[in-house]
Amino acid sequence: MEKPIKYIGIAGNIGAGKTSLCTMLSKHFNWQVHYEDTDNNPYLMDFYNDMRRWAFNLQIYFLNSRFRQLKTILQGSATVVQDRTIYEDAHIFAPNLHEMGLIEERDFKNYIDLFDNMTTMIEPPDLLIYLRAGIPTLVKHIHERGRDYEGNMSLDYLKKLNKRYEEWIAGYTHGNLLIIDVDDIDFIKNPEDFGMILERVDANLHGLFK
Numbered sequence: 001m002e003k004p005i006k007y008i009g010i011a012g013n014i015g016a017g018k019t020s021l022c023t024m025l026s027k028h029f030n031w032q033v034h035y036e037d038t039d040n041n042p043y044l045m046d047f048y049n050d051m052r053r054w055a056f057n058l059q060i061y062f063l064n065s066r067f068r069q070l071k072t073i074l075q076g077s078a079t080v081v082q083d084r085t086i087y088e089d090a091h092i093f094a095p096n097l098h099e100m101g102l103i104e105e106r107d108f109k110n111y112i113d114l115f116d117n118m119t120t121m122i123e124p125p126d127l128l129i130y131l132r133a134g135i136p137t138l139v140k141h142i143h144e145r146g147r148d149y150e151g152n153m154s155l156d157y158l159k160k161l162n163k164r165y166e167e168w169i170a171g172y173t174h175g176n177l178l179i180i181d182v183d184d185i186d187f188i189k190n191p192e193d194f195g196m197i198l199e200r201v202d203a204n205l206h207g208l209f210k
Helices: 018-029 044-049 051-075 086-099 105-119 135-145 155-170 191-206
Strands: 007-012 032-034 080-083 127-132 176-181
Touching: 007 018, 007 051, 007 155, 018 032, 018 080, 018 127, 018 191, 032 051, 044 051, 051 080, 051 086, 051 105, 086 105, 086 155, 127 155, 127 191, 135 155, 176 191
Parallel strands: 007 080, 007 127, 032 080, 127 176
Antiparallel strands: none
């Protein structure tokens, strides 16, 4: 008897296309979606206006939100696709802000200790899909969606995040991983590109639990 597939994680930098892919996969496979909590996040706008003041608050909020989502996913019976994973919070965004001097050392140690405690009570994704994108693609997507709070984002910030993503993915050992390069495709507008992604996702999931 095959183990049921419960949890698909979509990872990638800001503007990589995670939310769009989550929506499209959920419709195709009839999965539920847990989106990243940006619309109701009380810290996001403040963070982009004053990163140093709000960085730690924002990261704690995202960590708690993602942990709550994971508990719901793992306790339920439905297959869920999640827009960004808890691992990205702890391995990419929080360390990057710490390196930039926007999160103090004691706060960062407290954050990592909290993350380590949380991850003893959760399971990694059955499949992690990483959307790999270069800076021009990220910038294009960010401009196209026109979120006001992302207007102050620097290229250096995106580059630092991309570097951390590549390092994290290179050492990812939690489970099955599918890397999709999105620089030369447009899965939103081109059905053939989306079809290619569906084939690769289906192939990965089909062989997971035999």
